[in-house]
Amino acid sequence: MLDGWDDEQLLAALGEAVRARQAVPDSFVDTGKSAYAWHNIDAELAQLTYDSQRDRRSATVTRSETASIRALTFTSAHLSLELEVTGSSLLGQIIPLRSGTLEIQTRAGATTTTPVDEIGCFAIDPIPDGPFRLRCRTADDTDVLTGWITL
Amino acid sequence: MRDDPSVVALVARAAGDDPGAWNELVDRYAPLVWAICTRYELSSHDSEDVGQTVWLLLVEQLGKLREPAALPGWLATTTKRECLRVVMASHRSDRLTSLDDALQFVDDAVIDEEILMAERNAGLRAALAELPPRCRQLMSMLLRDPPCSYSEISATLQIAMGSIGPQRARCLERLRRSDTLTALGADEFEINTPGGGPGA
Numbered sequence: 001m002l003d004g005w006d007d008e009q010l011l012a013a014l015g016e017a018v019r020a021r022q023a024v025p026d027s028f029v030d031t032g033k034s035a036y037a038w039h040n041i042d043a044e045l046a047q048l049t050y051d052s053q054r055d056r057r058s059a060t061v062t063r064s065e066t067a068s069i070r071a072l073t074f075t076s077a078h079l080s081l082e083l084e085v086t087g088s089s090l091l092g093q094i095i096p097l098r099s100g101t102l103e104i105q106t107r108a109g110a111t112t113t114t115p116v117d118e119i120g121c122f123a124i125d126p127i128p129d130g131p132f133r134l135r136c137r138t139a140d141d142t143d144v145l146t147g148w149i150t151l
Numbered sequence: 152m153r154d155d156p157s158v159v160a161l162v163a164r165a166a167g168d169d170p171g172a173w174n175e176l177v178d179r180y181a182p183l184v185w186a187i188c189t190r191y192e193l194s195s196h197d198s199e200d201v202g203q204t205v206w207l208l209l210v211e212q213l214g215k216l217r218e219p220a221a222l223p224g225w226l227a228t229t230t231k232r233e234c235l236r237v238v239m240a241s242h243r244s245d246r247l248t249s250l251d252d253a254l255q256f257v258d259d260a261v262i263d264e265e266i267l268m269a270e271r272n273a274g275l276r277a278a279l280a281e282l283p284p285r286c287r288q289l290m291s292m293l294l295r296d297p298p299c300s301y302s303e304i305s306a307t308l309q310i311a312m313g314s315i316g317p318q319r320a321r322c323l324e325r326l327r328r329s330d331t332l333t334a335l336g337a338d339e340f341e342i343n344t345p346g347g348g349p350g351a
Contacts, residue, residue, distance in 0.1 A: 007323050014279060014326075015294050017272035024185040025195065028202050032177035032184075035206035036170050045207055047236075048200070054237075148203055 031148075043135055043145035046074035046081060074134075074146040081136060081144070085151055089125035092134075096120070100138035106130060127151050162219035176222075177206065179277075183223060183269035184230045190257045190265065191234035201233040223266045231262055271335065278331040286322035293319065 005013070050073035070085040080095040094100070097120035104112045106128055116122045116136065131148040161179075164172035184205055188198035208229055216225065238256060279290060288308055292299040305312045326332065 005327075007320060010323050010327065011293065013271070014275050014290065015296070017275035018279075018294050019296070020182045020186070020268070020272045021276060024181050028185055028199060029177060029181045031199060031203050032181050032206040033174050035177075035203065035210050036165070036173040038207060039165075039173070039210050039213065040168070045204075045211060047204065147200070147207065 038145065041145070043143040044076045044078060046076035046079075046144050046146045048147055049073050049075040049080075070151065072149065074144075076144045078142045079136070079138070079144055081134060081146060083149075085127065088127060089123055090127050090151070092122050092124070094120035094122075094136060094138065098138045098140065098142075100136060100142075103135040103137075104128060104132055105135060106132045158222050159219045162213065162216060162222060166213040173210075176209075179273045180223065180226055180269065182272065183226055183265060186265050186269065187227060187230040187257075187262060188234060190261060191231075191238055193234060193237060197237045201230060201237060204233050205229050223270055227262050227266050231257070274331055274335045278326050278329045281329055281331060282322060282326060286318075286325060289315075289318060289322055290326075 050071070052069070052071040072083040074081040074083075079098075081092055082095060083090055083092045092102075094116055097118075098116075099118045099120070100116045102114050102116050102122050102124075104114065104124055114122050114124060116138070131150045133148050134146045136142075136144045158176075161172045161176050165176055181202070184202050185198065188201050193201065205226065209226070212225075216222065234257075279287065282290065285308070289304065292304050292307065299307075301312050301315050304310070304315055310318065
């Protein structure tokens with residue numbers, strides 16, 4: 001097996017292995033490690049399915065707001081979260097419409113809570129500085145967690 | 152390598168409550184996830200998003216993986232799927248007219264090769280980490296890019312220039328005999344032998 005490799009080949013392979021690890025940004029690894037904080041949390045993950053900044057092609061979708069407004073949609077099996085940045089605040093709505101509570105969680109571990117009204121609307125003001133994620137618990141016990149959001 | 156017992160043990164420990172095991176898994180396989188994102192030519196921002204989703208999905212799946220030993224394959228497939236999602240949603244989709252095109256953007260054989268390389272590299276890094284401190288220091292100086300000169304090594308490690316060659320050979324031999332490397336399957340060492348020489 002490795003006996004077939006001479007020292008130079010082994011050194012070259014080691015160099016390649018070390019460089020492959022060095023090529024990965026620390027933040028990429030740290031994000032992966034911090035994901036463990038969600039171990040044993042019984043929430044459903046919502047995926048980012050629309051981001052106005054990224055999905056410019058879909059800009060033809062009729063939106064009453066101007067194009068400069070950032071809009072995001074997170075979708076899970078049971079509900080969607082639609083978010084829109086308006087000035088310093090973030091407005092959102094749960095689809096299908098239902099009430100509940102919304103937690104705003106930052107990477108540093110801070111959590112704030114805001115109510116979701118009967119038509120599924122909520123407001124986050126101010127928008128957190130750093131990356132954050134939303135965990136939405138509705139009256140009918142649906143528990144959904146978004147990926148990290150940076151605005 | 153798919154049967155690497157250390158991966159199975161790490162997954163089992165992480166599925167319990169062991170952040171150390173989880174960190175080890177991430178350290179070990181982040182390069183695989185990253186390499187696949189690179190293959191899809193994602194921006195670093197998109198790569199971070201994909202990486203985050205992949206690890207979060209893994210956290211959810213820890214106790215449910217049917218075949219923990221096949222974790223590298225699971226990670227590669229999940230990363231590929233998330234990359235495709237990003238690729239399809241980005242402007243690049245202008246030149247990708249169908250999902251078929253997107254799927255062909257990166258060939259499955261390329262992904263398979265990334266899995267093998269990631270496994271080999273992880274094994275080599277683990278073997279390096281297990282070396283005694285003196286060997287590890289010497290190796291790290293030799294593996295720097297560009298490598299340190301023998302005079303620099305001699306000054307830093309306080310060894311005679313003439314002993315560096317023999318020590319280097321002893322350290323490499325030790326590495327070659329390490330359990331971590333002997334546990335690696337022979338097959339993957341037949342592909343892509345560095346230096347262009349024959350493999351096993």
